[in-house]
Amino acid sequence: MTIKAIFLHGTVVIDAYLVASLGEAALAAVGLAAAIAGFVLGAIHAFSAAMQIRTAQAFGARDPVFLKSALAAGLTISLVVGLIGLGLVSAFGMPLIAMMAPSPEVAALARDYLAVFALVIVGEAIGQCISSYLNGCGETRLPLYSLCLSLPVNVACSIVLIHGYLGLPAYGVAGAAWGSVIAVLVQVCFLSHRLTRVAGQLRKVAGWRQPNFTRTLKQHLGFSLPIATTFLSAAVSTQVCALIYAQLSLNEFAALTLIGPWINMTGTVGMQWAIATGIIVAQLLGRREPEAVLDRFLASAWRGAFLAAGGVAALLLAVCLSANALYADLVAETRSLVLGFLPILLVLPFPKGSNAICGNTLRASGDTIYVMHVFLWPQWLFRVPATALAVLWFDAGAVWVLSIQLWEEALKFPAFHRRVLRGGWKRRAIPD
Template identity: 65%
Template sequence: MTDRTSHTQLSLSPDTRDVFALAWPMTLKAIFLHGTVVIDGLLLSLLGETALAAMGLAAALGGMVLGMIFAFSHAMQIRTAQSFGGGDPVFLKSVLASGLAVSLSIGLVGISLILVFGGTLIGALAPNPGIAAQAETYLLIFSIVIFGEAVGQCIASFFNGCSRSKLPLYGYLLSVPINVISSVGLIHGLWGLPALGIAGAALGSAIAISVQTTFWSIILLRTNGYLRHVQGWRNGTFLPTIKRHLGFSLPIAATFVSATMATHVCSLIYAKMSLNGFAAMTLIAPWSQLAGQVSMQWTQATGILVAQLLGKRTPEDVLDRFLSRAWAGAFAAAGVVALVFLAMCLSLDWIYPDLEPETRAILFGFLPILLVIQFPRATNAICGNTLRAAGDTVYVMHIFVWSQWAFRVPATALFVLYFDLSPFWILSLFLWEEAIKFPAFHRRLWRGDWKRSNVAM
């Protein structure tokens, strides 16, 4: 189905069914993305701690570049939705070309830095030369993954912005089995393949990402190949078009980079907690990432549809009606996440039978926070994604950056290093952070300026 056909179908105001249709493939894709990292760790765990340490070191360096690529892909998603909603092929072509240029530039610069400085940095950080050698080999092969993701994530975000979120999911359904099978064979030398150890894991990922990116590229050419023949650029020439794209994207990317850095800093501070408390904080993080995708992707899908509606210059009453329905759906998604945490906490003895009773008791004590936080987090996310869809990206960035660096990070340091408070109160800082963001987000949204934004600029 081409974008022209899809655009005709969007002439009617979307409802919660449209949000769900867009959100569920995005949710599964995000779960696959996080799950792939876990699978790689499980496969390499059979080779021992040395292989895991080498992969962890290499992945940390490569992950910095991938983090930048993923951050800009979120902005690409919204900008695509704005252009798709407006139905202007010149705008749509400009967004796609600009997004690919920015993403490829980040990937190529990152790969160049890895090739020039990666070996030296790994040698300085690795505990011994054996781990350094394995990590350097892994990172060099992983550069293929970085290049593939630079292209692939941009295309996937373009599909999401055009309300075709199933296509990125199909790519993951294709690549994840390839990643697992090829990695197992190349790590252990099965089925006549060479036994490459840790290099086999990196090569398996490279093969899978190459297949995935090729698949998405072919689909893009089939569905949007006509954009190659569209004349002109949105802002006159290509250079001003890229500058406009960067101006929109940088605050969104900075928001995600800031969140990642704040999380890493807090994780380093958690290391000063008691062993049981640190273990509990470490264990709850992946649960929050995976379960939280349900409500997170719902709110991102809402932002995409709001951007499309603003691109079509939809009347304000229609925007209000859609957002109120999407908001109700976000609360339902938050309820689902809360139920997941309830089930997790009630099943701790089964999920983590080898943990010390004190650690399980700390995890169970997190339950009140985990149940309550989902609802302010969801409503704040609705506001944030709606304001981003309207182009109010700098304001949203300030809310996130100041709440993280002026409150959560220093408060975490005080609670852990000075007051030595319990893990419950340290985790509660995430709830207080949502409470701080709440009035800033909702006051801006209720003012209503976002409904009159000219997103086609």
């Protein structure tokens, strides 16, 4: 799961790296367009995360009707969310770019990128849902294999289409988006084929978790909505902050655009460990394992989370120290800003990883409303307003703006850890 998530975030890093050779304006355009598309992709990933936990509960209970219901309901919701999001991007994406872009050149490039990248949304709606089902069933290698196929396709197609090799036109930033579209098509085809082999027998299973599919869909939505709201809020608040970053100077915005994907990509080491912890906790609860088993497992998972946080800090250290070599085409000021982020990046993985363990453990037990509140309020009452004040009012530098992420994790820390240590999550019944 970790390697798969790194590859997934690596797609954004690859796009940014390949486009960086076109200059700061192209890089800022990709960051702006990706921020807008990220609203919809965040919604898709949010509901997929909820489906992953629901599938793990069904897999732990060894209930084929439950598994069939989770797959059918989850796929229906994911497609509806993706199509609604595609419509919203088509209606409001271009005006938003015109409003937020720091220059007409950046706006034009961002429009070119987003017009193509919107096609990725449909593929992600299907691919993320299938991946979540497979992860919940313990088949975590198959989503990884899908990215092992699609990532080289993305790199090769993006290079050719950005620069116009092999006799093809040079599409610039739009070429990077076309590379992502072709790659996601390859990924979805592979996952769909594998799903028929893993879950094909569910077509012979009669009945639904509830008396009919409509009620099953409503029940799945009711369970998923708090989890999806949590993930969607995180994605939306992140993208809102990214749009606010566009009001910084071009070099500061470019530096934050560069480091953001690296934070996400390296952070998956700890985040996927926490998500895997939640999946296994859900399976253990579905099997009604004794509390002693849950305690032993969670203690070992927590130790692993701190080791993962140390690995993330080391990876970010390497990225910052290698900025001059990785991004030699950018101006010295942009590269020096990336190096200035280092003190924050060395500390951030530890509270973030521990909070993630708590959140996923509570979510696996069905304590989704509490987790939703702990995530939502620090985001919308602290992180977004603090970012807006720092950028728009106090004209703070990029380093201070990035430090707001660390303070947000510190605010969530006591609320999460008190809830987990009290132990009520071990005695909660899996909801119908």
